[in-house]
Amino acid sequence: MFLLLFLLIPIFAAIALLFIKKEQSVNLIAVASGLLTLLGALHIILNKTGDFDASWLPILNSRFLLQADGLSKILILLTAISFPAIFIATSNNQTNQKNVFVSLMLLTQAGLMGVFLAGDALLFYFFWELALIPVYFLCSIWGGEKRIAVTFKFFIYTFLGSLFMLIGIILLYSNTADHSFLIASLKHANVSPAQSATAFALFFIAFAIKMPIFPFHTWQPDAYEQSPTAVTMVLSAVMVKMGLYGIIRWLMPLFPSAFLAHANMVIVLSVIGILYASFIAIRQDDMKRLIAYSSIAHIGLMNAALFTHNQVGVQGALIQLFSHGVNVLGLWIIADVIEQQTGTRSMKALGGISKKQPTLAILLVGFAFANIALPLTNAFIGEFLMFNSLFQFNPWVAAAAGVSVVLAAIYTLNMVQKVAYGEVSEATNLMTAPNKNAQGVLIVLLVIVFVTGVYPQPLFDVTADTLKQLFVK
Amino acid sequence: MNAIIVSTLLGVVMMFCSWITTSAKAQRNIGLVGMLILIVANLAQLKGWWVIDFDTKGMLAFNQIGLFANMTLFILTFLYVWINGEEIEKVGNNHTADYYAIFFFILCGVSVLTSFDNLLMLFIGIEILSIPLYILTGSDKKNLLSNEASLKYFLMGSFSTGILLLGITFIYGATGSFHLTMPVVNPTTHMVTEHFLMSAGLILLFASMNFKVSAAPFHFWTPDVYDGAPTVFTSFMATIVKAAGFIAFIKVFETQRMALGFTWYIILSFVIVSTLLIGNITAVFQRSVKRMLAYSSIAQAGFMLFALYGNSIFNTEAILLYIVAYSLATIGLFAVLVKMKDYSFESFNGLAKQHPVLAFLTTLFLFSLAGIPLTAGFFAKYYMLNALLTAGAGLWLLIVAILFAAVSVFYYFKLVQAMYFTPGTPAINEIDKTYEFKLWVLAALILILGVFPSMLFNYLYF
Numbered sequence: 001m002f003l004l005l006f007l008l009i010p011i012f013a014a015i016a017l018l019f020i021k022k023e024q025s026v027n028l029i030a031v032a033s034g035l036l037t038l039l040g041a042l043h044i045i046l047n048k049t050g051d052f053d054a055s056w057l058p059i060l061n062s063r064f065l066l067q068a069d070g071l072s073k074i075l076i077l078l079t080a081i082s083f084p085a086i087f088i089a090t091s092n093n094q095t096n097q098k099n100v101f102v103s104l105m106l107l108t109q110a111g112l113m114g115v116f117l118a119g120d121a122l123l124f125y126f127f128w129e130l131a132l133i134p135v136y137f138l139c140s141i142w143g144g145e146k147r148i149a150v151t152f153k154f155f156i157y158t159f160l161g162s163l164f165m166l167i168g169i170i171l172l173y174s175n176t177a178d179h180s181f182l183i184a185s186l187k188h189a190n191v192s193p194a195q196s197a198t199a200f201a202l203f204f205i206a207f208a209i210k211m212p213i214f215p216f217h218t219w220q221p222d223a224y225e226q227s228p229t230a231v232t233m234v235l236s237a238v239m240v241k242m243g244l245y246g247i248i249r250w251l252m253p254l255f256p257s258a259f260l261a262h263a264n265m266v267i268v269l270s271v272i273g274i275l276y277a278s279f280i281a282i283r284q285d286d287m288k289r290l291i292a293y294s295s296i297a298h299i300g301l302m303n304a305a306l307f308t309h310n311q312v313g314v315q316g317a318l319i320q321l322f323s324h325g326v327n328v329l330g331l332w333i334i335a336d337v338i339e340q341q342t343g344t345r346s347m348k349a350l351g352g353i354s355k356k357q358p359t360l361a362i363l364l365v366g367f368a369f370a371n372i373a374l375p376l377t378n379a380f381i382g383e384f385l386m387f388n389s390l391f392q393f394n395p396w397v398a399a400a401a402g403v404s405v406v407l408a409a410i411y412t413l414n415m416v417q418k419v420a421y422g423e424v425s426e427a428t429n430l431m432t433a434p435n436k437n438a439q440g441v442l443i444v445l446l447v448i449v450f451v452t453g454v455y456p457q458p459l460f461d462v463t464a465d466t467l468k469q470l471f472v473k
Numbered sequence: 474m475n476a477i478i479v480s481t482l483l484g485v486v487m488m489f490c491s492w493i494t495t496s497a498k499a500q501r502n503i504g505l506v507g508m509l510i511l512i513v514a515n516l517a518q519l520k521g522w523w524v525i526d527f528d529t530k531g532m533l534a535f536n537q538i539g540l541f542a543n544m545t546l547f548i549l550t551f552l553y554v555w556i557n558g559e560e561i562e563k564v565g566n567n568h569t570a571d572y573y574a575i576f577f578f579i580l581c582g583v584s585v586l587t588s589f590d591n592l593l594m595l596f597i598g599i600e601i602l603s604i605p606l607y608i609l610t611g612s613d614k615k616n617l618l619s620n621e622a623s624l625k626y627f628l629m630g631s632f633s634t635g636i637l638l639l640g641i642t643f644i645y646g647a648t649g650s651f652h653l654t655m656p657v658v659n660p661t662t663h664m665v666t667e668h669f670l671m672s673a674g675l676i677l678l679f680a681s682m683n684f685k686v687s688a689a690p691f692h693f694w695t696p697d698v699y700d701g702a703p704t705v706f707t708s709f710m711a712t713i714v715k716a717a718g719f720i721a722f723i724k725v726f727e728t729q730r731m732a733l734g735f736t737w738y739i740i741l742s743f744v745i746v747s748t749l750l751i752g753n754i755t756a757v758f759q760r761s762v763k764r765m766l767a768y769s770s771i772a773q774a775g776f777m778l779f780a781l782y783g784n785s786i787f788n789t790e791a792i793l794l795y796i797v798a799y800s801l802a803t804i805g806l807f808a809v810l811v812k813m814k815d816y817s818f819e820s821f822n823g824l825a826k827q828h829p830v831l832a833f834l835t836t837l838f839l840f841s842l843a844g845i846p847l848t849a850g851f852f853a854k855y856y857m858l859n860a861l862l863t864a865g866a867g868l869w870l871l872i873v874a875i876l877f878a879a880v881s882v883f884y885y886f887k888l889v890q891a892m893y894f895t896p897g898t899p900a901i902n903e904i905d906k907t908y909e910f911k912l913w914v915l916a917a918l919i920l921i922l923g924v925f926p927s928m929l930f931n932y933l934y935f
Contacts, residue, residue, distance in 0.1 A: 059927035129846040140894045148894050152886065159882055163875035167868070170859050198868060 003052040003066040006040040007113055009033055010083075014106035017099045027091045030102045034084030037109070041080035045073045045462060051119070062181045065119035070466035071248055074318060074459065075116045075241055078325040082237050083109050085445065089333045089438040090230045093340060101142060101230075104134040108234060115242055121169045121181040121250075128162055128206075131239065135231060144226040154223040157216075161209035168202030171195065172254070187254055200258035203251055204266075211243035211299050213266075214273030224292035229336040232288065236295045237329040241321055244299070247306050248314070252470055263307045267393065270304035271401050273297070278407035282414070287335045287345045290415055291328065294371060297404050298324050304401060305386035311471045313389025318463040319456060320382030323370075323449075327379055330367035330445045334360065337438045338419065342427040347415060352424035356431045361420040363442045368416045370449045372409045378452040474525045474535065476543050476584035479514040483507040484577035490570040497562040497569040504573035505558070508551040511580065515543050531652060534590035538789055542587045542720050545793065545929075549800045550580060550713050556804065556911045560705045560811050565612050572612070575605040579714065586721040592641045592651045595721060599637065599685065602717060603630050606710060610702040622701025629684070629694040637681035643674030653728065671732050678725060679740065685718040688778060689748040692771050696755075699767035704816075707763070708807030711770045712800035719777050719792060726781055741781055742870060748775035749877040756884045763816040765884055766806060769842065772881055773799050776874065779857045783864025791856035794926055798849035798919070802841040805915045809835050812908075814900035821888055822897025831904060832892045834912045839885040841919050844878055849922035854878065856926070 013033035020026055043049070049068060056064040068076065083105070095101050111131025118124040132155065139151040173181055175189045191199065209216045224232045251259055274297045281293035302320050305313035337360065338353070339345050354361035373379035383405070391398035452459060487507065490500050517523040519540045554561070554576065562569050582602030589595045607630065611623025645651060647670035680691060687695040699707045730737045752772030759765035777799070780792035809831065813820050825832035841850035858871055892899075922929060 057925070057927055059930060126846045133845065137893065140890065148890055152883075152890070155886070156879055156882055160875070160879040163878055164872075166855070167858065167862075167871050167875060170855070170862055171868075174859065174862055 001052055002040075002049045003044070003068065003117055006037070006044065007066065007110060007117065009037050009040065010106040010110040010113070014103040014110070017103040017106070020099055023098055026099045026102055027087070030087040030106070031084055031091070033106060034080075034087050034109075037113075038080040038084055041073075041076045044068050045077060056120075056123070060122070060181075061179050062122040063120050064123060065182065066114075066117040067119040068117060069469070070463035071245065071318065072116045073462050074322050075238075075245055076113060077462075078241065078322050079109060079112050079116065079238050081445075081448075082234065082325060082329055085329060085333070085441045086230050086233050089435075089441045090336065091437055092435060093230070093336075095142065095228075101138065101228075104138050105230065105234070107134040108138070108239075112238055112242070116245060119183060121173070121183070121186060123181070124250075125162065125166060125169060128165075128242065129159075131242070132158055132162075135235070135239070138231045139223065139227045142228040142231070146222070147226045150219075150222040150226040154219045157209055157219045161206040161216075164202045165206035168199040168206075171199045171202070183250075183253065193257065196255050197258045197261070200251065200255040200262065203246070203254075204262070207243040207246040207251070209243075210246070211240055211303060212296070213270055213300055213303055214276055214296075215269070217273065217277070217296055220296060221289055221292045224295075225286065225288050229288075229332060229339070232292075233329055233332045233336075236292065236332065237325040240295070240299055241325065244302055244306065244317065244321060247303070248318070248466070248470070252306070252309075259307070260309060263309060263393075266307045267304045267390075267397060270300040270307070271397055274300040274304070274401055274404045275407075278404045278411070281411040282407065284411070285346050285348055287338070287347060287350075287415065287419070290347075290411060291331050291335060294408065294411065295324075295328055297408065298328075301383070301386055301401060301404065304397070305389050308389040308393040310389035310392055311467060312385050312392075314470060315460070315463070315467055316382045316385025316389065318466065319459050320379065320386065322459060323378035323382050323452065326445055326448055326452075327367055327370040327377075330363070330442055330449070331371060333438055333442055333445075334364050334367065337435050341431045341435070343430065344427045347418040349427045350419045350425055351422040352420075352428050353431070354420045355424050356428055357434050359434060359439055360442075363439065363446060364420055365416055366446045366449065367442075368412045370453075371412045373405065376450060376453050378449050378456070380453060381456045474527070474529075474533070475514040475518040475523070476511065476540075476547070477533075477581055477588075478525055479511050480577045480581040480584060483511060484574045484581065487570050487574035487577055490573070495567075497567065500570040500573065501554075501558045501562065504570075504576070505551070505554060507573070507577065508547065508554060511577075512544070512547045512551065515540060515547060515584075519544060532591045532594050533585070533588045535588050538793075539587040539720075539724075542716075542793065542796075543584055545797055546583050546587075546713050546716055547580065549716075549797070549804070550576065550709075552801075552915065553709060553713065553804050556808050556908075556915070557705045557708065557811065564703045564705060565614055568612070572609070575609055576709075578605045583713070583717040586717050587724075589721070589724065590653055592644065592653065592725075595725065596634075596637060596641060598721065600634065602714060603634070603685075606630075606714060609706045609709070610698055612706065613703045616701075616703075618701040619703060622698045625701075626694055626698045633681045633684035633691070636677050636684075640674045640677030640679075640681060643670050643677065645674075647671035647674060653725065668732070672736070675726075675729055675733055676740070682718070682722040682725065683744060686715055686722055686774050686777070687771050688744050688774050689751040689771065690744075692748070692751065692774075695771055696764055696767045699770070700761070700764050704763065704807060704811045707767075708804055708811075711766070711807070712803050715770065715774070716796040716800060719774075719780070719796065723780055723788070723792060727784055730781070730784075738782070741778065745775055745778045745870070746873055748772070748778065749873065753877045753880040753884075757880065759884070760818065761816045762810055762813075762818060762821070762888065765818075765888075766803070766810070769881070769884070770803065772877065773842070775877070776854065776857055779861045779866075779874070782861055782866050785860070785863060787856070787860040787863050790930055791853070791860040794849070794856050794922070794929055795853040797929060798841060798853035798922060801915050801919050801922075802838040802848075802850060805838040805912055805919075806835065806842075808908075808912060808915075809838075812902045812904055814902060818887060818891050819897065820900035821891040822895040822899060824892040824899040824901065826896075827899055828901065828904065830909055831901075831912075834909075834916050835892060836889050837916050837919060839888055841923070843882045843885045847920065847923045849919045849926065851923060852926035 051067040054064045114127030172186045172189045176185045277293045277296035284290040302317045305317045370377040373383040585598030607627045613619035684691040756768035780788045841848035844850045844854040
């Protein structure tokens with residue numbers, strides 16, 4: 001029952017916001033709902049909460065089943081941290097019809113939480129789409145200049161992907177003994193190896209588009225660039241995790257043999273994507289695009305590690321799901337603060353922020369280190385484990401993927417150098433008083449970065465049961 | 474039998490209604506009450522409370538599914554008339570009662586088409602349905618486009634009826650009977666004995682039925698007729714009439730398709746794929762919303778044809794849900810369209826600013842047509858795909874279907890973009906609160922079916 005209430009918090013807040021226009025109350029409700037959800041998430045993680053199970057569509061035998069295991073918990077925590085962080089950090093931004101904006105954001109949050117909690121394939125599909133539709137409106141109304149075309153591409157791309165998944169779900173469902181969408185039933189669906197491989201491909205397309213991995217990534221940099229920054233944060237910190245979540249939750253248990261059979265191909269694609277994105281990131285001048293490509297590279301690495309089907313690699317990816325979210329969120333908030341104050345995202349036009357706002361520069365350096373995965377930062381733990389598994393899979397693959405670490409250092413430090421140091425540029429001169437809200441959020445996030453980097457054991461503990469399910473027979 | 478007799482009587486009553494009152498409003502109310510009487514009469518037969526029954530010598534056979542289909546179509550017609558009542562009065566000059574008479578005659582045709590057991594009754598049903606439609610299409614007498622559409626529809630319709638009759642004749646030649654009987658199965662091989670006259674007859678029948686439901690390559694009349702007809706009547710033609718056509722289509726081929734053997738799947742797949750292709754791709758390039766909806770109705774017919782692929786309860790459920798979901802959304806969209814001053818996409822620009830509620834409702838209808846979850850359209854598509862897979866169709870057909878479903882998002886969302894993201898002043902007439910309320914009812918039905926599609930079927934089995 002608690003899980004249902006937890007899911008309803010953002011939905012109720014979203015409905016309430018439709019009737020409240022005053023900006024201060026809007027911010028207040030947004031932050032309050034976000035923090036309440038965060039408390040709920042902590043409760044779910046620390047205490048054992050029972051599943052919520054109710055009959056939903058008796059005629060199809062689909063159930064409204066919400067359950068939280070380690071995998072769900074870590075992503076719920078990420079989602080619950082991200083949204084209040086975004087709301088606080090962007091509370092000073094000027095937005096038309098802010099109440100509608102925040103309301104749609106909260107609906108997205110509800111969709112994401114639903115995706116991470118659903119234990120029934122049809123319900124999962126529902127939430128998967130529910131998370132997408134508010135984003136479509138958010139980006140198309142409040143986005144950049146080319147927003148409509150770009151968002152449309154993003155929407156059709158992901159919608160098509162999810163339709164493929166729907167066929168996969170129907171294919172498995174129609175072959176289950178008890179006609180049920182529950183994971184356990186789908187797992188024992190009576191399908192031939194060929195059918196299983198087809199269903200695997202159908203699911204995989206949906207997840208691959210969402211993550212995205214090469215060659216399905218073309219929607220992403222444009223979408224990130226054109227979205228309003230608050231939405232970009234949601235997209236890159238949380239929403240891309242839906243794809244990885246899908247792989248761990250659905251692909252790994254449902255199609256064990258097809259999963260292994262396609263591992264080579266997927267890993268090669270991921271490594272191509274990692275290198276490709278890293279090289280493009282080096283050439284970027286726009287901070288937003290740089291972070292977007294850097295994110296593609298990191299997601300590719302997580303995907304490759306998952307497909308090694310090695311306990312160490314999967315553990316690394318599980319940790320990295322959380323860490324990458326926090327790091328990239330920090331980078332986006334910094335980019336947003338800089339854009340709001342200087343009016344530009346071009347690294348050429350920036351420079352010398354350390355002289356104007358030393359705190360911001362220090363924070364930028366901190367998150368840059370986390371993005372490169374230096375030891376003591378949270379990303380180091382995950383990436384170390386993931387490279388470990390890739391090395392066991394194939395040293396050459398690990399070496400190729402390893403180049404991306406060097407490349408990450410190049411583009412990230414290059415960005416830091418151009419933005420934070422050097423002469424104070426004209427644009428930087430426009431910077432006024434520091435944005436206290438954003439800096440507060442950034443400090444909290446940076447504390448999380450270093451605490452989980454030095455003492456990651458709690459994250460290991462949370463995800464232990466998922467690993468056990470996947471690897472212990 | 475109740476529905477056939479009551480609808481005929483009501484039609485006659487409406488014909489002479491202008492003797493009683495000349496007020497359009499009173500005539501509309503009489504029409505609405507008539508619809509309710511019709512619904513109750515049909516319900517009485519469904520529940521077995523009161524049945525007019527006599528021996529039709531096997532010409533008609535009433536079963537649960539047919540009566541249930543009647544029920545849904547009558548209720549949809551009621552909703553349609555309830556919402557569009559005032560607009561119907563504006564067409565032509567003061568013929569309101571006549572239009573209602575025509576509606577009742579069409580519903581009589583619908584009831585025949587849901588219960589025929591004999592090919593002659595199929596022919597009669599289709600004629601009863603079609604001839605009033607030719608009149609409705611041309612009812613805007615001063616409008617040249619309307620006249621053109623009517624003439625086109627009449628000529629093409631008669632031609633297709635000719636093909637239908639030829640097909641029936643061939644089948645009669647092969648079997649010596651007009652009855653819809655099970656094809657002859659060879660007891661040793663368990664194969665259906667194929668007979669060239671039978672096959673030729675069925676293929677002709679297939680072509681003519683495709684014409685009625687506007688499936689490609691027999692769809693050419695649709696855009697012109699839908700575009701030329703007065704918008705309120707296009708709404709009726711694209712929903713209730715089309716749905717009745719589908720029910721008849723399925724009824725004929727449920728059993729008879731076996732006589733075609735494997736050929737059936739080839740021609741059906743061909744028609745499905747070409748309908749989806751032509752409907753969706755052409756819709757993308759339309760500039761007028763009305764014409765886009767005409768092509769969208771062709772495209773949706775492609776999805777509905779999936780119900781012909783198999784022969785199980787899944788198919789029946791799927792087509793019924795699809796009909797309801799599609800009709801609710803289409804009636805809603807046309808009800809919005811009717812209020813627009815012109816039908817271009819541009820006239821919707823900025824609607825969300827000026828009429829947020831109306832824009833939201835339109836978006837919901839479009840979502841349902843596109844098959845987005847939480848709307849009835851999603852489950853309609855889900856049931857169709859499920860039925861298709863259960864019937865053993867190749868996966869390629871499903872993939873073609875979803876690819877075109879994604880294309881359909883493209884043109885439905887073009888309207889959403891115009892309403893929400895393009896600034897401008899919408900060219901829209903005044904809309905009062907009652908009208909909005911009526912649209913809310915449609916939207917509520919769509920949402921309810923989008924969360925609990927089983928509500929519909931609860932009534933099917935009891």
